[in-house]
Amino acid sequence: KNEVEQSPQNLTAQEGEFITINCSYSVGISALHWLQQHPGGGIVSLFMLSSGKKKHGRLIATINIQEKHSSLHITASHPRDSAVYICAVRLVGGATNKLIFGTGTLLAVQP
């Protein structure tokens, strides 16, 4: 069993829909990252969370430390949001910023 699980693995949405991607983890963490990866492109860091909620534009990320769960929400989705969204965690007590990654959620937003 992976230490970081994401759901769904694949998601197709219509433009304008509200999207939720979930991440659950089984280890103690000090921080959780949400990352975006476009096909053939590099990875872009969207959020870094250790508690609560963060918002940037149409993106919202929440984390519940007690339940070991985080969600990434996209409001008013757009085709340019199509990408792989990856959840990654940093283990508590870790000496470095080494991350453990989920397998990603492939999002396709159709016009």
Place this chain on the structure above:
Amino acid sequence: GAGVSQSPRYKVAKRGQDVALRCDPISGHVSLFWYQQALGQGPEFLTYFQNEAQLDKSGLPSDRFFAERPEGSVSTLKIQRTQQEDSAVYLCASSIQQGINEKLFFGSGTQLSVL
């Protein structure tokens, strides 16, 4: 440059060939990470440098894999006697400090195909 730069962007190697992958981190970034991403999978940690010191190489899959960062800036990941299972995207990431929650900046990766 403004971001993390990796070269080559694509590399095709014959089985048994040695390859070298280069990473130019953002200038001044202390921490540098190498990750391996197999098709359809999330990245997996390979190794970590703080300046020129390789502090963690626990993710290197075999002794065929070797990484260096001799002057604390550019890093090279070398794979000797490549095998088909080495085919993956190799990602480099850097952060400005070794702090616990520093933002990571990723390169676009080198896609290695071993035939």
